[in-house]
Amino acid sequence: xxxxxxxxxxxxxxxxxxxxxxxxxxxxxxxxxxxxxxxxxxxxxxxxxxxxxxxxxxxxxxxxxxxxxxxxxxxxxxxxxxxxxxxxxxxxxxxxxxxxxxxxxxxxxxxxxxxxxxxxxxxxxxxxxxxxxxxxxxxxxxxxxxxxxxxxxxxx
Numbered sequence: 001x002x003x004x005x006x007x008x009x010x011x012x013x014x015x016x017x018x019x020x021x022x023x024x025x026x027x028x029x030x031x032x033x034x035x036x037x038x039x040x041x042x043x044x045x046x047x048x049x050x051x052x053x054x055x056x057x058x059x060x061x062x063x064x065x066x067x068x069x070x071x072x073x074x075x076x077x078x079x080x081x082x083x084x085x086x087x088x089x090x091x092x093x094x095x096x097x098x099x100x101x102x103x104x105x106x107x108x109x110x111x112x113x114x115x116x117x118x119x120x121x122x123x124x125x126x127x128x129x130x131x132x133x134x135x136x137x138x139x140x141x142x143x144x145x146x147x148x149x150x151x152x153x154x155x156x
Contacts, residue, residue, distance in 0.1 A: 022048035032066035101135035
């Protein structure tokens with residue numbers, strides 16, 4: 001179950017706002033825990049299915065190695081230039097590896113809808129192009145925090 005946001009209720013996104021925001025955004029920043037305990041952060045494309053954030057990651061990356069060792073993950077999706085335009089979402093929990101790794105396109109019912117969404121959103125295609133270098137991570141968040149500073153001055 002997702003933890004309730006305690007801070008910033010005035011600027012927090014409603015569930016429909018959060019779903020729309022995560023559906024329209026493309027890039028997130030993914031934080032993992034390195035072997036020495038330091039955080040590692042990298043940018044990645046994603047797709048949101050209304051329940052989980054799906055990440056298509058290189059399997060020969062530091063991120064992948066970190067998550068194989070320690071599956072704790074935090075992801076931030078944000079945008080805005082001026083202070084009054086800032087908005088975003090932080091999702092955290094445990095990454096789950098889904099499907100073959102690396103992904104070459106073997107049938108996987110759990111990935112059918114996700115790959116269609118990802119291919120349309122990021123490549124403008126109806127089918128996922130598999131390169132044999134990436135694989136899927138699913139984050140069904142334990143906690144979500146959101147902010148939309150545009151709510152501080154709605155008349156502007």
